[in-house]
Amino acid sequence: MDFLSFINRYYLLLKIHYFLFYSAYGAIIPILNLTLRAHGLSNTEISYSNIILPFLIFLTSPLIGFIADHSRRFILTFNIILSLIILLFLIMFSLPSIKSHHIQANIYYDNQYGYVLNFCASQEVATKCATRSECGCSYQACCKNENLTFNSTFTMNSNAIEKHFKDHDNSICEIDYQVPIDEIFIKTLREDKLFQAKCEIICSIPYFCHGVRYQQQVIYVLLYSLIYIIGSTLLSNANAIGISIGFSVVIHSDLIGKQRVWGTIGFGTIAFFSSRLYSVFKSEYVYICMFIIIAILTIIVTSFISLKKNEDSMKRNKRTFNLLALISLLRDFDIFIFLSITLVWGMCYGCMYPFVYLYIDEIAPCQSRSIIGWMSLVAALSEVFALYIARRMLKFFGTNLSSIIIFLAFSIRFGGYYFIQQPYFFILMETMHFFNFGILYVLIAQKADSIAPSGLSGTLQGIAHGISHGLGTLDLFYLLLNIKENLKIQDVP
Numbered sequence: 066m067d068f069l070s071f072i073n074r075y076y077l078l079l080k081i082h083y084f085l086f087y088s089a090y091g092a093i094i095p096i097l098n099l100t101l102r103a104h105g106l107s108n109t110e111i112s113y114s115n116i117i118l119p120f121l122i123f124l125t126s127p128l129i130g131f132i133a134d135h136s137r138r139f140i141l142t143f144n145i146i147l148s149l150i151i152l153l154f155l156i157m158f159s160l161p162s163i164k165s166h167h168i169q170a171n172i173y174y175d176n177q178y179g180y181v182l183n184f185c186a187s188q189e190v191a192t193k194c195a196t197r198s199e200c201g202c203s204y205q206a207c208c209k210n211e212n213l214t215f216n217s218t219f220t221m222n223s224n225a226i227e228k229h230f231k232d233h234d235n236s237i238c239e240i241d242y243q244v245p246i247d248e249i250f251i252k253t254l255r256e257d258k259l260f261q262a263k264c265e266i267i268c269s270i271p272y273f274c275h276g277v278r279y280q281q282q283v284i285y286v287l288l289y290s291l292i293y294i295i296g297s298t299l300l301s302n303a304n305a306i307g308i309s310i311g312f313s314v315v316i317h318s319d320l321i322g323k324q325r326v327w328g329t330i331g332f333g334t335i336a337f338f339s340s341r342l343y344s345v346f347k348s349e350y351v352y353i354c355m356f357i358i359i360a361i362l363t364i365i366v367t368s369f370i371s372l373k374k375n376e377d378s379m380k381r382n383k384r385t386f387n388l389l390a391l392i393s394l395l396r397d398f399d400i401f402i403f404l405s406i407t408l409v410w411g412m413c414y415g416c417m418y419p420f421v422y423l424y425i426d427e428i429a430p431c432q433s434r435s436i437i438g439w440m441s442l443v444a445a446l447s448e449v450f451a452l453y454i455a456r457r458m459l460k461f462f463g464t465n466l467s468s469i470i471i472f473l474a475f476s477i478r479f480g481g482y483y484f485i486q487q488p489y490f491f492i493l494m495e496t497m498h499f500f501n502f503g504i505l506y507v508l509i510a511q512k513a514d515s516i517a518p519s520g521l522s523g524t525l526q527g528i529a530h531g532i533s534h535g536l537g538t539l540d541l542f543y544l545l546l547n548i549k550e551n552l553k554i555q556d557v558p
Contacts, residue, residue: 089329091336105163113479165275333445340438451503
């Protein structure tokens, strides 16, 4: 009995719950988009998936919170959601990669450049593997004609490469490339102006060099996108339910930060540790294995958490949903301002995730997972410190001044991402996570809990979460798409 009293008094199970759940979160979230890219999805397809995702988060977070509030089964709801996430991500990592034909090419003799390789492909083919030469990625042409079969390696970094842009509407590829072949073997061939050979272009990292996809591959593209969208949405819903579990356990709402800090420790530790394991094993299955193991442990621990009993709320929920009481909150000007600012904060997050990770993978492809691991660790350490002092800071500065400081921190972070040339220095910008998440998280959670009608805390937490991580990022996507369309310049052949 004394041991159970000790556990309940110091909220040990709640601390372990947050540590394990966000450890699982850190094992999988940073690399989901990189995994989609590695399995053959294009940047456009990944972008469309991320456009749909915020919309679903905005719709489902309040709904899941409302269901949990009405049933008062926060733990059961959380465990069911996390079990579904395990199943979905396991399926996603088990799906075969998108299959594509090899790029077809021709070798012929050119009076100016000698032997030239001619092929039609996308811009990505010319850049993806070329920027990853340090990682061991190389181009190879497997060629043959009536009398000869040979393989030739080549580079896409030569200044002598000619590009001819094609009409995107009437062509299955974007650019015609003419690449001089400098390999010694080719130079030993006599200068035969009639020499021709058919080739297939491959890369040592297959999904960087692909031609037209096989038939029916769209089914796998849709499966990847659907599983990613549903799984990420449910993971976001579980995050919101986890907040409600915390408020249903602690005696005072201002204690939630000290419990949630263990989640941050778990996130940073496992995200960094996963990146180290990946550097050793070079396999994406490191991430999914760690996620599944930790998620199962999370379900087990969460099942033993005891929630506070609120008889009045339970009776009220049995009589009516009391949804009108929540809707009436929107008439309050202060609450409207709070939710509006939450929307803007969500738009700020939409500028960063997942695009920062994809951007790092573009400019530092060989070190991207290592950099992301370090960024996650520094962000987590900053967040830990913030969660410990968030209550004092909010009390000292007040909500309004704290909100201004948070926006300034976002500005510094965005400025760093834009102006810093060396990606490893991005790690320094993650110290702004102290304000951008640590202080912000506690501010939103405490405010939502304090203004929610009795028995509807989970619902309002879901609304705040849906607005910040759903509607906010969705608005940003819409804005960026409109800017892109307005500034779009057609390539002239």
